[in-house]
Amino acid sequence: MAEQAETLRRTPLSRDRILRVAVALADEAGIESLSMRNLAQDLGVVPMALYKHVANKDELLDGMIDVVVGEIDPAVPDADWKSVVRGRILSARQVLRRHPWAPLAIESRDMATPAVLAYLDSMVGTFRAGGFSADLAHHVMHAMGSRILGFSQELFDTARRVGRSGPSNPDPPAGLPPEAAARFPHLAEIATAASHDDASVVGQGCDDQFEFEFALDLLLDGIERLQQQGWTSSRRPR
Numbered sequence: 001m002a003e004q005a006e007t008l009r010r011t012p013l014s015r016d017r018i019l020r021v022a023v024a025l026a027d028e029a030g031i032e033s034l035s036m037r038n039l040a041q042d043l044g045v046v047p048m049a050l051y052k053h054v055a056n057k058d059e060l061l062d063g064m065i066d067v068v069v070g071e072i073d074p075a076v077p078d079a080d081w082k083s084v085v086r087g088r089i090l091s092a093r094q095v096l097r098r099h100p101w102a103p104l105a106i107e108s109r110d111m112a113t114p115a116v117l118a119y120l121d122s123m124v125g126t127f128r129a130g131g132f133s134a135d136l137a138h139h140v141m142h143a144m145g146s147r148i149l150g151f152s153q154e155l156f157d158t159a160r161r162v163g164r165s166g167p168s169n170p171d172p173p174a175g176l177p178p179e180a181a182a183r184f185p186h187l188a189e190i191a192t193a194a195s196h197d198d199a200s201v202v203g204q205g206c207d208d209q210f211e212f213e214f215a216l217d218l219l220l221d222g223i224e225r226l227q228q229q230g231w232t233s234s235r236r237p238r
Helices: 002-010 013-030 036-043 057-070 081-098 102-108 114-129 136-147 159-165 178-183 185-191 206-227
Strands: none
Touching: 002 013, 013 036, 036 057, 057 081, 057 102, 057 114, 057 185, 081 102, 081 114, 081 136, 102 136, 114 136, 136 206, 178 185
16 A cells, blocks of 8 residues: 555656545545645645646545545446345445545535446446336435445444544444433343444444445345336335
8 A cells, every 4th residue: 555655656747646646645544634735745746736637625526536436346247136236335335444534525525426427327227237117226226325335324333434534443332321221221222232343342333344234135135026026116105
């Protein structure tokens, strides 16, 4: 990683170099620490030199998102729709684990970037090629939400905050105070029963990767069942 960053710094200034160094900086220190000034400093140029290649901070962020989305594995040829969708989503998940600031950046944009649109379009194409009607594919994309890009806003997730200010070792989540546990016994129960990254260490938080795959497989199994049943929105309960 360090060698790759150093190679980028020696490459002549270009839009691609600027975007890749910006991605590396965000990976190291978080998206909130990134500015045109410190990016220029890292590239060894004056800030005005950047504006010949990116118009402003918004265009920089859009380009960074497209660099990251470009790392997602392409579809496996001749594979069934379910394995293609699952494989690409888990690839996206791994990409975003390398770039924890990216979900925050994606959510902040008013319009999807070209690479995000191309990725989503290819996923809809996978559903359509798998025999899905346009109607079902439309509702499936709504159901998948941001999970199709490899992330989701979990109710109890605090890990994604590291994307704001860079890698950190957050404190283990505190258990519910006794008075809260008595008032909300079901929440207390699932907090105690949660699967952990290390089963021998109680209180270290849920295994995020397991929880993500568990929900993804539930969605894909349900989607497959609807597709096999010839589901249409005109048949949904009113």
